Amino acid sequence: MIKLKKYEEQDYSRIIKFLREEYKQNKNEGSWLAQRWEDMEYRCEPMNVIERGKLSWHRHIFVWEDCGEIVAILNSEGGPECWMHIHSGYEFLFEEMLKMAETNIAEKGNILTVLALKSQSYREKILLKHGYTKNEDIEEISFLKRAKCNKEYSVNIKEGFKVIVGTDGLNHLEIFNACGYGFHPEDEGKYDNIKDLPASWAFREKAPMFDYKYEVIVKAPNGETASYSYVWVDKSTKSGYIEPVSTRQKYRRLGFGKAVQQATLNLMNEIGVEYCYVNPFGKTRDKFYTSAGYKTFDYEYQYKKQF
Secondary structure, X not given: OEEEEEOOOOHHHHHHHHHHHHXXXXXXXXXXXXXXXXXXXHHHHHHXXXXXXXXXXXXXXXXXXXXXXXXXXXEOOOOOEEEEEEOOOOHHHHHHHHHHHHHHOOOOOOEEEEEEXXXXXXXXXXXXXXXXXXXXOOOOOEEEEEEEOOOOOOOOOOOOOEEEEOXXXXXXXXXXXXXXXXXXXXXXXXXXXXXXXXXXXXHHHHOOOOOHHHEEEEEOOOOOEEEEEEEEEEOOOOEEEEEEEEEOHHHOOOOHHHHHHHHHHHHHHHHOOOEEEEOOEOHHHHHHHHHOOOEEEEEEEEEEEEO
């Protein structure tokens, strides 16, 4: 008998197990990778709740079970958007999950966005039937890309700069500057004390899969971190998930982003990871990751409906 339940803390490890099994069965991202779930829980959750004062994403997680085993999961990232992860043979649950999203995640006066892959064509038919509009703006389509980690890349870097793989023991205030200021250059210089770093930076260290040896940076001659990349490694599935990647504004267009990506793929090759995944959106990001060795294997579209 299929039962629906709201998320509870003890479900975390069960969800990770479910996502790992889904990946092993399909070797794609029809469901999230376990690493993405962990990144959401240990980095994005404190970022949203502690730093930005938003409500927890836990309130928007629903689990369907059959004979005590998870067969489907509905979640948002805390806002009016949602993803459905469905085990093969239980696709009939999608319409019920959509109704659950409309009842519990949609916000009156706002747009609900449902994310679905191009390969999940049955979902598009149901979404269009229920009044959703497909967003085909190329700049908002997510490219699901992966690189097979079975070769060594030549990492080229501007003279005087260094690519460093593994950051344990380095200056993490300076490393954060590259990551944080790459996304928010207007904050350059905001943090000058390691004790003042955002909660999300410290909380991610508690994640079971987190390890500083999977951080890759480019260090400038003056000691600044120019570019940053982190890969969440799941040894159980022999897969890597890139999140986040950032280059400090003053060091852009010098090839450092590509250098850290190719150094990351070399690291994955060394430790036995089979595939490394990244989910960029828009033409520019797609072109960048393609140049670094990634290939597109699917697309994620947004389906929108006003409430």
